[in-house]
Amino acid sequence: MAASEKKWTIGAVRAALTAKKISARELTRDHYAQIERDNPNLNAFLALCPERAYAQADKIDAMVGRGAELPALAGVPVAVKDVISTRDVTTTCGSKILQHYVPPYDATVVTRLEAAGAVILGKTNCDEFAMGSSNENSAYGPVRNPVAPDRVPGGSSGGSAAAVSAGMATAALGTDTGGSIRQPGALCGIPAMMPTYGRVSRYGLIALASSLDRIGPFTNTVSDAATIMGLIAGRDANDSTSALHDVPDYSVSLDRPVTGLRIGIPSEYFGPGMDPAVRHNIEVGIGSLEKLGCKTVQLKMPHTDYAIAVYYILLTAEASSNLARYDGVRYGLREAGDGTLMGMYRATRGRGFGAEVKRRIILGTYVLSAGYYDAYYRKGQQVRELVTRDFREAFMKVDAILTPTSPVPAFKLGERTEDPLAMYLADIYTVTGSLAGVPGISVPCGKTPDGLPVGLQIFGPHFGEARVLQIANAFEKVRAESGLEN
């Protein structure tokens, strides 16, 4: 494991700053020192912004100096996935086509974190335009899993997961379209949360699939995830799809007992194809929640098996539209091609995009093209309704749904790159919740006998973040005594 002397939590940073055991500047410097040491091996960061980070740290230190009340994330070192816009800091989306792109504005989530005192350290590696489940589709090389460096960290937010898992950042933002927060969280052994669709503003998030994309946190504890969720959630005038619902104080309900809560166990998530060690840990995890007084309810969610097929129709269709904007005119790469406008478009896109992005643009254009629209796109939207209905009906009977996050622990680099379909199936337990728009968290659930992390996934109903966090927190507290090491 990439050595980290200490994994900070938000509370630990606050306590150390208040007690003047460390300054925000020293904490920032320590993190950059660790990044300098570990990043050449892990490749989790694509860009660092030390000027911005130290300026923010100095502001926090000045507040400490004059005894001002510190904001919630004062001095907390945070990493941001490179699909989220940061003013004056290169934002590549893991793509050659945006290699030199410098956004003229900050995403709302970045503004909100900095307003809460967070120190943004830099931008994290990811699959190109968030398309992938292993981080091997980055144009800037794969990220290595800090727990097992010959293995993938998961994807697409692999850099954010690795940064927090290795202690290079205390928290990180990722994005989840089909599992891209939860799956790398599981594979790197840290909590990772996907909020309800619309709960967190997407302003400044460079779009992959607009009906699915969400931003959420990676942290070292469930409590830290609750803190960050409370800060980034809520209506934003700059994102008309952001929900109007009030944001509850997630920390208030975090420690409430889970006795009597009904936990649904859908049989479709426990079929063949699951690694036996993953199955074992998830069963132990469910057992430990039963001991806390949760009532398990066996569920049927019959459309689960169709979710990957639906997802790869709708995702590629939306992505092919969203990525039409990269044409060499307004930003990013331009290749002259044969000198005509069309030739310039074709050459720019053909050379600027990597293999997976082109594959998905072609598939998405195909399913939307005349003659195939009804057979694929419309059919996909209809079955999406059925997948969502499974969740709606389940939440009439239960308070939360428990499943594994990933059928397998971290796989070896290169193991799945030649077979796109095998890679797509890595998301088999996560895409369902993406299609249904519900919130979900992956919380560490011990390790396999080979020492690889396993993630337990908890889904809640729309805007049920508080419940999801409460159950995850209860589980995190009893995990060790259940015999699940972390």
Place this chain on the structure above:
Amino acid sequence: MKITREEVLKVAELAHLELTEAEVTKYQQQLDSILEYIAKLNAVDTSKVEPMAQVLAETNVVNPAMREDVVIPCDVAKDVLTQAPDADGKYFKVPKVIER
């Protein structure tokens, strides 16, 4: 085969993507197996199911009202144009489109 070589070429043209010969062959094979997999949806009876475009439409929480139509200054042209591969004054420059 679910997808022909000609269809791959046609779709690449629609998507403005230059592909190499090797890419065309590879994508045809890979897309064929993906479409083969997606065909499992044909087993689902959707004759009475409305297509879902928006996940939270029914709860009416997303975008329930148009915002007030007020003019907000948006003086960002200079910042935006710094990112253009080729710009001239207030304009993006592109290869000539219209022949005289």
